[in-house]
């Protein structure tokens with residue numbers, strides 16, 4: 001009897017395994033790619049061939065490695081597409097636009113026209129979800145606002161939105177400035193000690209990419225986690241390790257179930273994830289314990305989320321269904337920590353780069369800062385008056401925006417213009433290509449010209465809202481005002497005190513490390529300015 005049962009179970013298991021193998025190997029890896037490619041070819045959309053399991057990943061890796069090895073750009077050359085996205089450039093030239101490519105076995109249509117992109121990003125009826133995140137990215141970001149969908153997204157966004165109201169952000173300006181102050185002081189001291197050696201010039205070389213990463217982590221630790229900022233910084237270090245792991249494994253083929261195997265990388269990922277969860281849980285619990293009896297949980301991001309989370313419990317009733325769970329709060333903390341410092345630090349880095357290359361703009365901005373603030377620190381009100389600074393930051397975002405690719409996946413069969421895209425087929429929006437579209441941005445699309453923004457973002461190009469750096473539509477960046485305030489505060493503090501140029505050791509080699517970064521950092525020579 002037992003033997004019969006065993007045999008029946010084994011047969012059932014084998015049948016299940018065979019069905020799974022058939023579906024995965026034959027249908028998903030062999031038949032479906034052919035069918036999808038054929039369906040797109042019939043619509044005139046072509047693309048690089050699909051290789052079994054790996055799709056175009058190997059080809060992408062090869063082209064990126066070759067471009068990364070060989071190409072160094074002139075500092076005034078802002079067309080880094082041959083370096084950073086050589087695969088898209090080659091496929092666009094060979095197959096036209098849009099084209100179809102394969103991320104492993106998953107098909108993606110790469111869109112280059114604003115009309116279709118606007119249709120995707122402005123869609124409010126839930127027809128487009130974000131594409132599935134790589135498991136390590138998911139571990140790093142958590143399933144917070146960036147990655148949640150549908151009614152979950154509505155619930156998260158409702159709870160988080162109030163934290164980004166302009167009056168709350170204005171209060172954070174002081175914190176942003178006070179985080180930058182010690183850095184400025186340190187450079188001033190260094191300059192003073194150097195000036196006896198270099199004939200009074202006091203020149204100091206600083207690697208800004210790293211400095212800005214530390215600074216923006218400091219700012220988000222203070223503005224996001226208030227008094228728990230030290231523990232918040234631990235999250236920063238853990239996320240950095242997860243980011244490095246994600247970069248190393250991003251183009252690896254993801255076999256189903258692979259993420260559950262105890263491989264070396266998976267074990268590292270689990271350990272880092274656990275560490276981050278432990279740190280964040282401790283921060284949250286200590287905040288609840290210390291503030292629970294007083295009137296609120298603090299004006300920082302965490303405090304505002306805790307307020308929403310605990311509303312129902314304070315009333316002693318059932319948990320409000322529109323609030324978040326403990327795990328969701330932890331994921332939101334991860335999201336804000338990463339989204340809040342990584343991107344803004346690159347915005348600062350590239351702004352510093354461009355102002356070093358264009359000294360006339362550096363001086364214009366310095367004049368503006370001194371006109372509005374004198375020697376005083378910037379405030380929310382003075383930042384609001386920095387028109388030229390806003391133009392420079394927007395132009396920096398257009399040319400060197402940190403987010404290069406936005407991914408979507410239709411939840412039902414859809415039409416974009418004359419193109420039919422089936423449910424589940426990926427859509428890729430390569431932002432730097434769109435930002436260099438001459439039809440939209442004019443013949444000088446590759447040039448640094450902040451004046452294109454002098455009449456505001458809406459009127460900067462032939463297509464309204466053509467700047468996609470913070471995205472557009474309902475899923476646009478919730479932190480864009482935060483990022484702009486932070487960038488303005490920090491740049492104002494630097495411009496007031498120093499003039500700067502690129503160090504002779506700088507090599508212009510932008511690189512795609514999920515966000516756009518200078519491959520060899522940004523060494524800058526600072527010269528202290530006399531107080532006026």
Ligand code: HEM
Nearest residue numbers: 145146339340343344347403406469470471475477479483
């Ligand atoms: C220069 C700085 C920044 C840039 C360029 C940037 C860019 C973006 C982009 C392009 C998106 C849309 C991604 C997509 O739809 O695929 C996005 C979403 C988001 N960003 Fe930012 N971001 C910046 C700063 C920040 C900051 C400072 C925070 C928070 C403190 C933040 C939090 C978020 C969140 C939570 C979302 C998801 C919004 C949603 O889906 O509802 N970002 N960001």
